[in-house]
Amino acid sequence: MEKLLQTQACAFILGVDVSKDSLDVCLIDSQTQQASSQKFNNNKEGFRRLKAWCKLQSCGAGPETLACMEHTGLYTRQLVHYLLARDVRVWLESALQIKRSIGMARGKDDRVDAQRIARYALLHQQQAKCVNLSSVTLERLKDLQANRSRLLKALQSIKVTIKELLQIDPVSGKTLEQVNKKAVRGLEKSIEQVEERMQGFIRQDQSLKQKYDLLTSVKGVGKVLATSLLVYTHGFNRMEDGRKLACYCGVAPFEYRSGTSVRGRTGVSRLANKELKHVLHLAAMNSVRYNQELKAYFERKVAEGKSKMSVLNAVRNKLLHQIVAVVKRGTPYVIKLDKV
Known part of the structure; x- marks a missing residue:
């Protein structure tokens, strides 16, 4: 689960470049801007050495520290659990977001990557989304x-x-x-x-069961899509907005135009969770067959001359907005044909 970082700046920033066997870290003192780098093993012994090294740098490795790292899945799990158990604030950021914020960079070096992550966290710590220990x-x-x-x-x-x-x-x-x-x-x-x-x-899990039942109350949303959404949204503690969730799934339309000469077609971005988008597409296909509300919408738009794929993408968006609505409201979805 995630929460926004409090407005008070952290005393220390810990940038970590995580690999399967090792951790390259860079510790920055927010006040003096002094940076120190070191390398440790990605195991419990390495974590203990990391904490001891932080203490030598006058960092208690506690609530005053913000640890930022790229989300590399399984390799970060033990470290995240270790840090959270010691009240360190942990920020898992998208690797693409960090890379694009840096600009043009040449070469590849784990030590330098840790420094770049630390500098990124220092500059953007007010926008940090810290994680709690996942259930x-x-x-x-x-x-x-x-x-x-x-x-x-x-x-x-x-x-x-x-x-x-x-x-x-x-x-x-x-x-x-x-x-x-x-x-x-x-x-x-x-x-x-x-x-x-x-x-x-x-x-x-009572909380997840309740949300799962709400999701499956939307006709066309099956157990696979409902479970996938619970996993990727961390039980809907992330991406509570329908537009953001649609963007994450790669179904939100974006314009492509500039000045008077560039007039590209409005389309979706390729930056998306492809697996979730595939499951959502299957759910949309199922909805235009068996969900009377969305079926009537699909048939009407196609009759108006819209392409089937663009209408189907609109159905995917409608499904996501319906899903977010029932979760926020806390009541099952009710079909109203007069509002199609």
Whole structure:
């Protein structure tokens, strides 16, 4: 979960470049602007050495310290937990955001990257979004979701190969189908078990269960989309605004024009969560078939001459705004055909 950093500036800024085995850190004293750099192992022993080193720099590595690092997924988890347990303020920032704020940079060096992260955090600390220790449920859901994605890709790879070979060489295709029958069945069973486990974790958490029920009250929103949104929004403690969530999913339209000569087509940005966008697209396709409200909207706009893809993108936006609305309101969605 996230919260905005308080207006009071932090006494120390700790920039951390995280890799699988090591941590390159840069500590800046906010008052003197003096910077110190060091390297540690990315394990518990390395964390203890990091804390001892910070104390040598007159930094208590507590609430007065803001630690900023790029979000590298699994590699940051142990460090984040260690820092949060000691009341250090932790800011996980987008690597792209930091890179673009720096401007043109040549070369690649972990030590220099840590210094750049620290300087970025020092300049933008008032906009920092600090994280709290993520709930065990959300972390487990995230791990299971990643596992489900890997299983789906493996299953799809096998099925597509068999299908293509059946069209070209039916004999070899049948052979491949037979030898992979147990593998396909096993993958399908594993996916079912993962989904059941995810549902079990959601049922155990009352807050997540309540939000999950609200999400699935919107017709067209199934368990996959609802779970994905809970994971990526940290239980809707991030991106509570429909426009921001649409931008994150890559379905918010943006104009492309400048002066009198540049008149590009309005379109969506490629900077998006592709996996979430794919799931949302499937939900939109399902909605224009079975959600009477969105079906009527889709048919009316297509009849007016709008392209089906642009209308479908509008449906994706409507779904997200409906989802955000029911979560904010705390009551299930009710279809009103007279407002289509």
